[in-house]
Amino acid sequence: xxxxxAHGLRGDYSRMRPxxxxxxxxxxxxxxxxxxxxxxxxxxxxxVPRYACEEFIRSVAAMDLSDAxxxxxxxxxxxxxxTGWEIVAVPGLLPDLAFFEHLAHRRFPVTVWLREPEEFDxxxxxxxxxxxxxxxxxxxxPVFADYLQAxxxxxxxxxxxxxxxxxxxxxxxxxxxxxxxxxxxxxAYGAGILSSGGEISxxxxxxxxxxxGFDLLRIMRTRYKIDTYQETxxxxxxxxxxxxxxxxxxxxxxxxxxxxxTHAPSAVLAADRVLHRGLAPVRAA
Ligand code: HBI
Ligand code: FE
Numbered sequence: 071x072x073x074x075x076a077h078g079l080r081g082d083y084s085r086m087r088p089x090x091x092x093x094x095x096x097x098x099x100x101x102x103x104x105x106x107x108x109x110x111x112x113x114x115x116x117x118v119p120r121y122a123c124e125e126f127i128r129s130v131a132a133m134d135l136s137d138a139x140x141x142x143x144x145x146x147x148x149x150x151x152x153t154g155w156e157i158v159a160v161p162g163l164l165p166d167l168a169f170f171e172h173l174a175h176r177r178f179p180v181t182v183w184l185r186e187p188e189e190f191d192x193x194x195x196x197x198x199x200x201x202x203x204x205x206x207x208x209x210x211x212p213v214f215a216d217y218l219q220a221x222x223x224x225x226x227x228x229x230x231x232x233x234x235x236x237x238x239x240x241x242x243x244x245x246x247x248x249x250x251x252x253x254x255x256x257x258a259y260g261a262g263i264l265s266s267g268g269e270i271s272x273x274x275x276x277x278x279x280x281x282x283g284f285d286l287l288r289i290m291r292t293r294y295k296i297d298t299y300q301e302t303x304x305x306x307x308x309x310x311x312x313x314x315x316x317x318x319x320x321x322x323x324x325x326x327x328x329x330x331x332t333h334a335p336s337a338v339l340a341a342d343r344v345l346h347r348g349l350a351p352v353r354a355a
Contacts, residue, residue, distance in 0.1 A: 081162030129207035153215040173222025204261030213309040283343030
């Protein structure tokens with residue numbers, strides 16, 4: 071994703087506005103798309119109570135997403151009331167800066183198209199199931215919602231400083247693949263995990279991957295893989311820890327990290343707070 075433009079991506083970018091938004095055109099989804107959504111929803115909903123954090127579980131239950139592809143205009147008034155966030159419809163992946171500008175203004179871009187039935191278990195680009203089911207529920211949590219806006223503001227700044235790569239790693243290991251400590255053990259809050267049929271249980275209970283305490287600078291130096299389950303997950307104590315980590319200006323961090331070597335996705339370091347050391351941290355999805 072990093073540094074790419076919208077060129078060559080799946081989705082119809084021909085009718086978008088300058089800020090990359092489009093109309094959702096809910097009436098145009100065929101019945102088969104709603105049927106596929108129901109199957110995707112059913113599988114994930116059966117896993118969420120065991121593996122997701124409490125905030126996510128509560129939100130999903132309140133949203134009632136079981137019947138059909140959700141309408142953005144139906145959820146937006148409730149979201150606005152809860153946290154002041156809004157969902158905007160987009161054709162697919164956005165250039166980094168356009169994406170960050172939306173987050174910085176409390177707008178979450180959600181892709182309008184749904185995957186094909188053959189992609190039930192795995193999809194490379196984010197579709198409406200990943201974006202909506204995975205990301206939207208936590209926008210109802212006030213602290214997480216503030217974190218995501220702070221991330222967007224940081225992204226706009228990082229873009230100007232040429233430091234997107236470090237910030238993209240933070241997004242990856244928190245918003246997409248983050249774990250959180252809870253009274254019932256480690257649970258998932260990352261959208262990439264929560265929208266995946268296989269990685270949701272793998273991330274939380276498999277002995278294979280590392281689970282390491284959240285450390286901002288450590289994460290910004292850690293590479294990631296986009297085509298396998300993660301070899302390492304970073305675990306936050308709560309969403310406040312995330313929000314507070316993003317409060318300072320990152321500019322000195324980027325200077326400090328510039329030119330230093332990066333860590334492999336599977337690395338465990340002497341300074342890590344290791345919650346679980348992976349037994350087999352390399353494995354195909
Ligand atoms: N666009 N629609 C969409 N969704 C994303 O999650 C996304 C994006 N563009 C860029 C991007 N993510 C990442 O490169 C940044 O978060 C780093
Ligand atoms: Fe995502």
